[in-house]
Structures are given as C-alpha cells and as structure tokens.
Amino acid sequence: MQVFSQEQTTQGLVTHGRALDLARQAAVKQHYDIEEYSLLSDGNDLSTDGNEWFFLYVCKKPGVDCGFAVTVNRTTAAVEVRSLP
Numbered sequence: 001m002q003v004f005s006q007e008q009t010t011q012g013l014v015t016h017g018r019a020l021d022l023a024r025q026a027a028v029k030q031h032y033d034i035e036e037y038s039l040l041s042d043g044n045d046l047s048t049d050g051n052e053w054f055f056l057y058v059c060k061k062p063g064v065d066c067g068f069a070v071t072v073n074r075t076t077a078a079v080e081v082r083s084l085p
Contacts, residue, residue: 013074016045019053023070026079027057032068036060051075 014022024034037057045053052071059066065084072079 014053014072014077016053018077019045019072019074020055022072022077022079023053023055023081026070026081027068030068030081032057032081037067046074047071 027034027037034057036059038060040056040058045055047054052073055070055072057067057069067084069082069084070079071082
C-alpha cells in the first residue's frame with residue numbers, strides 16, 4: 001500500500017476529473033503502465049459515504065488478481081494506490 005499526499009489546488013471538493021488525474025499520476029509514480037490497464041467504471045466512482053473517489057484498474061491481458069485500486073480523498077486530495085492481492 002502506498003499513500004501519496006497531494007495539496008488540493010482548488011477550494012471545495014476534489015472533482016471527478018481532478019481525482020482521475022491524481023489517480024493516474026499516482027499509478028505512474030508506482031510504476032504502473034496505464035496503457036496496460038483498463039479502468040472499470042460505471043460512472044459512479046464515488047464511495048458510498050461520499051468521502052472518496054474509487055478507481056479500479058484491471059489488466060487488459062487476462063491474469064489472476066492483475067490490477068490495482070486507487071482512492072482519492074475528496075477533501076484532502078490524499079491518494080492511495082493498492083495492488084490487488
């Protein structure tokens with residue numbers, strides 16, 4: 001598990017677009033090649049409590065537990081990248 005703290009550059013909550021950018025940047029910093037993964041999204045990437053954005057990436061090539069998840073806190077813009085088990 002890796003946590004990256006980012007300062008929020010705008011006032012208010014982190015938007016979906018900004019959160020997705022932060023998630024991609026954090027994944028690249030963790031040496032994930034984004035081109036090798038697909039983002040699984042149904043357009044509702046917000047956690048049930050509304051505090052975090054959650055993005056799940058899976059390998060484009062078939063593999064067991066091949067992927068990673070990224071959460072972005074909507075208030076602090078803190079980013080966490082976790083590999084799948």
